[in-house]
Amino acid sequence: MELGKDLVAASATPLVLAILAERESYGYAILKRVAALSGGHLQWTDGMLYPVLHRLERQGCVAAKWGVSDSGRRRKYYRITAAGRAQLAAQKEQWRVVDDALRGIWVKRRTT
Amino acid sequence: MTPAAGSASLEQQIAHWRQYLGNRPAMQAPDVAELEDHLRDQVKLLAAAGLDEDEAFFIAVRRMGNLDALSREFAREHPERLWKQLTAPAGDGDAAAPAARAELGIVIALAILAALAIKIPALFGLQMNGPGGAFYARNAGLFVLPLLAAYLAWKRRAGVAAWTWLGTAFAAAAFCANLHSFGPHSDLQPLTALHLPIALWFAVGVAYVGGGWFAAAGRRMDFVRFSGELFIYYVLIALGGGLLTALTLMMFRAIGVDAEWFAQGWLVPCGAMSAVIVGSWLVEAKQSVIENMAPVLTRLFTPLLVLVLLAFLATMAWTGHPVDVQREVLIAFDVLLALVAGLVLYAASARDPLAAPGFFDGMQLLLVACALLVDALALAAIARRISAFGFSANRVAALAENLILLVNLAGVAWYYTAFLRRRGAFAMLEQWQVAYLPVYPAWAAFVVVAFPLIFGL
Numbered sequence: 001m002e003l004g005k006d007l008v009a010a011s012a013t014p015l016v017l018a019i020l021a022e023r024e025s026y027g028y029a030i031l032k033r034v035a036a037l038s039g040g041h042l043q044w045t046d047g048m049l050y051p052v053l054h055r056l057e058r059q060g061c062v063a064a065k066w067g068v069s070d071s072g073r074r075r076k077y078y079r080i081t082a083a084g085r086a087q088l089a090a091q092k093e094q095w096r097v098v099d100d101a102l103r104g105i106w107v108k109r110r111t112t
Numbered sequence: 113m114t115p116a117a118g119s120a121s122l123e124q125q126i127a128h129w130r131q132y133l134g135n136r137p138a139m140q141a142p143d144v145a146e147l148e149d150h151l152r153d154q155v156k157l158l159a160a161a162g163l164d165e166d167e168a169f170f171i172a173v174r175r176m177g178n179l180d181a182l183s184r185e186f187a188r189e190h191p192e193r194l195w196k197q198l199t200a201p202a203g204d205g206d207a208a209a210p211a212a213r214a215e216l217g218i219v220i221a222l223a224i225l226a227a228l229a230i231k232i233p234a235l236f237g238l239q240m241n242g243p244g245g246a247f248y249a250r251n252a253g254l255f256v257l258p259l260l261a262a263y264l265a266w267k268r269r270a271g272v273a274a275w276t277w278l279g280t281a282f283a284a285a286a287f288c289a290n291l292h293s294f295g296p297h298s299d300l301q302p303l304t305a306l307h308l309p310i311a312l313w314f315a316v317g318v319a320y321v322g323g324g325w326f327a328a329a330g331r332r333m334d335f336v337r338f339s340g341e342l343f344i345y346y347v348l349i350a351l352g353g354g355l356l357t358a359l360t361l362m363m364f365r366a367i368g369v370d371a372e373w374f375a376q377g378w379l380v381p382c383g384a385m386s387a388v389i390v391g392s393w394l395v396e397a398k399q400s401v402i403e404n405m406a407p408v409l410t411r412l413f414t415p416l417l418v419l420v421l422l423a424f425l426a427t428m429a430w431t432g433h434p435v436d437v438q439r440e441v442l443i444a445f446d447v448l449l450a451l452v453a454g455l456v457l458y459a460a461s462a463r464d465p466l467a468a469p470g471f472f473d474g475m476q477l478l479l480v481a482c483a484l485l486v487d488a489l490a491l492a493a494i495a496r497r498i499s500a501f502g503f504s505a506n507r508v509a510a511l512a513e514n515l516i517l518l519v520n521l522a523g524v525a526w527y528y529t530a531f532l533r534r535r536g537a538f539a540m541l542e543q544w545q546v547a548y549l550p551v552y553p554a555w556a557a558f559v560v561v562a563f564p565l566i567f568g569l
């Protein structure tokens with residue numbers, strides 16, 4: 001199953017924020033986590049994660065700093081900020097509304 | 113394939129990819145580093161799953177996505193990057209950063225020195241708006257140009273010989289400028305003030321090419337480009353400075369304090385000197401970053417000047433009015449020829465020497481031809497009445513400069529014609545122009561050194 005482009009784009013922000021809410025992370029690990037969470041169904045083009053991260057950084061939802069990876073390479077780490085947590089809560093609420101509405105109609109139809 | 117050889121080829125591939133990415137204006141070095149970190153993780157994982165390095169690299173790059181789409185996304189997120197920035201890149205970990213900081217420090221120090229230099233004569237009682245004004249005019253170039261030459265010589269890592277030459281040249285200039293005390297109404301005073309900066313600008317050129325003007329064939333045209341860009345930057349800085357000055361005066365007037373002494377005595381002269389250094393630094397910093405402006409202006413003004421000259425010639429033919437030989441006429445035609453020579457020079461500096469002749473080249477030749485014709489009419493009028501004039505220092509200088517410019521433009525016309533008729537390469541025209549350049553400072557130096565001796569004081 002392949003997800004539509006718009007849906008993938010729309011879900012990117014809450015997913016990234018939620019993953020960073022768990023702990024500080026970096027691009028590649030975030031992608032791996034997304035793949036694991038969705039059972040491999042949510043496949044992003046790898047590079048596209050970075051503009052999303054940069055947008056969140058500009059909006060102040062995440063903060064970035066350069067560190068060093070285990071193998072000694074320079075690596076950019078991201079962590080969620082207070083504004084990011086507020087944004088995540090708002091997103092959660094919005095997705096719950098969408099989820100409720102869809103469930104309401106789909107579950108009813110299945111039971112009738 | 114041995115593992116070592118495989119790694120080498122992987123490194124090579126990654127280096128290629130990195131370079132390809134780095135060429136996109138929307139992506140900057142930190143972004144590329146971040147993406148590279150990702151790519152290496154991906155390659156490592158795929159290699160651990162049993163793929164060989166080539167395959168792993170190929171798949172990792174594929175997964176990264178279409179680079180055009182990716183750089184579009186980056187551009188959408190960082191639109192400001194498409195407007196190239198003048199300031200030195202922040203680039204954490206940039207290898208060039210310490211050198212750039214050192215240069216900035218030197219530029220600031222030299223700019224402050226230039227601002228102070230113009231105030232030194234005041235310590236000895238020479239005020240700018242008073243009898244000391246003539247001293248400032250004579251020495252105008254000597255306040256800042258030695259500092260500019262020092263900056264450029266430092267930047268080019270000029271050798272001892274070049275430093276010695278520059279020091280001697282500026283010392284000799286200072287000596288010649290102040291050797292004679294001209295009378296208050298002497299023609300020689302403004303002549304020296306006008307010609308000394310031209311001669312000194314050549315010394316700046318020597319510093320710019322790192323010493324040895326004649327040895328540095330390729331760098332000479334770069335100096336021409338540098339001069340044009342510096343002029344444009346200087347005008348821009350001057351506009352900003354004028355605004356700042358007006359604002360300062362207005363604000364202090366609002367609280368009943370007259371700041372005019374500060375603006376006239378400090379802000380304007382010190383700013384004018386520092387701006388030369390700062391402008392040069394900006395030109396140096398951005399030369400590879402932004403399209404050069406002077407050639408663009410050249411393209412804009414060449415057709416307009418052709419129209420003006422054609423209208424002038426047509427009007428003269430129609431009305432039959434001869435050129436009215438007034439005192440300032442020669443100067444006016446000198447300025448016209450200098451302008452045309454400058455336009456042609458800057459057009460040449462931006463042109464691809466290998467490109468075939470085009471419409472704009474025809475326009476250039478037309479411009480030169482019109483200017484030569486107009487100047488010939490003026491010179492003919494002057495020649496008819498030269499006996500009535502007598503030879504003053506002013507007239508000799510103006511006439512000689514007219515001839516020097518005339519020879520320059522005649523050469524340009526000659527080589528342009530040959531080029532348009534496909535009998536010569538454009539490079540020959542460029543060579544002629546660059547080779548002719550030292551004639552101007554040589555004549556200027558002659559005026560400064562020899563005219564006081566010839567025409568007395």
